[in-house]
Amino acid sequence: MSNSPLVQATILSPNHSGRRNQKITKIAIHHAAGVINGRNLAGVFVPRARRASANYNLGSDGVIVLGVDESNRAWTTSSSWCDNRAVTIEVGNSTRGPQWLVSDYVLNRLIDLVTDICSRNGIYPCTYTGGKDGVLQKHEWYKSTNCPGPYLGNKFPYIASEVNKRLRGNKTVSKPKNGLYRVRKSWSDVKSQKGAFRNIENAKKCADRFGLKVFDANGKIVYPVGKTIDQLAREVIRGEWGNGEERKRRLTQAGYDYYAVQKRVNQLI
Ligand SMILES: [Zn+2]
Numbered sequence: 298m299s300n301s302p303l304v305q306a307t308i309l310s311p312n313h314s315g316r317r318n319q320k321i322t323k324i325a326i327h328h329a330a331g332v333i334n335g336r337n338l339a340g341v342f343v344p345r346a347r348r349a350s351a352n353y354n355l356g357s358d359g360v361i362v363l364g365v366d367e368s369n370r371a372w373t374t375s376s377s378w379c380d381n382r383a384v385t386i387e388v389g390n391s392t393r394g395p396q397w398l399v400s401d402y403v404l405n406r407l408i409d410l411v412t413d414i415c416s417r418n419g420i421y422p423c424t425y426t427g428g429k430d431g432v433l434q435k436h437e438w439y440k441s442t443n444c445p446g447p448y449l450g451n452k453f454p455y456i457a458s459e460v461n462k463r464l465r466g467n468k469t470v471s472k473p474k475n476g477l478y479r480v481r482k483s484w485s486d487v488k489s490q491k492g493a494f495r496n497i498e499n500a501k502k503c504a505d506r507f508g509l510k511v512f513d514a515n516g517k518i519v520y521p522v523g524k525t526i527d528q529l530a531r532e533v534i535r536g537e538w539g540n541g542e543e544r545k546r547r548l549t550q551a552g553y554d555y556y557a558v559q560k561r562v563n564q565l566i
Pocket residue numbers: 327328373374436442444445
């Protein structure tokens with residue numbers, strides 16, 4: 298498990314339960330109920346007496362401060378069930394109540410952060426269902442509170458949609474139309490199906506294992522598309538994908554299997 302590379306400072310809170318006991322599948326977005334910069338916001342959760350914390354503190358100045366390692370369960374949402382599953386984010390407001398506005402700049406930083414959390418934790422799509430079954434979570438569902446406030450609360454569908462646009466920034470992922478990704482030899486060859494998955498990454502793994510393809514609910518092939526492992530390996534050798542961690546990140550974000558490509562590179566050179 299890792300923390301976001303978007304973090305600009307680390308001001309750890311002692312208020313957490315240690316390692317979370319669930320895989321990260323949710324993101325709880327809170328508002329700070331105050332106009333406060335990132336460092337001061339993180340500082341609020343440093344005293345033990347506060348008995349609260351957040352994984353990330355995004356200040357009204359747009360600065361992102363790590364408060365609790367992502368691998369740990371923060372005390373943010375008044376719910377063990379939610380906080381064990383959710384990466385939690387406190388967001389600084391640009392005005393006080395009753396509107397509790399958040400600036401466009403901070404909202405954009407929030408979308409960057411949520412996109413990064415989804416990307417590193419294999420969450421796709423980022424859903425807002427209006428309920429606990431979705432990815433985005435609201436504090437007010439777990440406790441009598443006005444958090445995340447009327448403004449930020451109304452932005453949840455927009456946040457989910459923007460995050461998904463960014464996650465889809467590559468052509469290998471197509472939007473699921475409330476259906477499953479099916480792993481088959483061809484769309485018409487129903488009998489060749491080895492599995493059907495809600496999560497495209499799981500579908501890709503299955504396809505790789507059996508040498509099959511992934512189709513979306515409309516029968517459109519979504520994986521593998523575009524370049525073959527061999528083509529990619531040759532591009533890597535020509536220096537088109539950078540080196541080391543950068544190469545790994547770019548190939549992975551483009552939807553390719555970094556290890557398969559690297560293996561072919563090693564065979565070729
Ligand atoms: Zn809250």
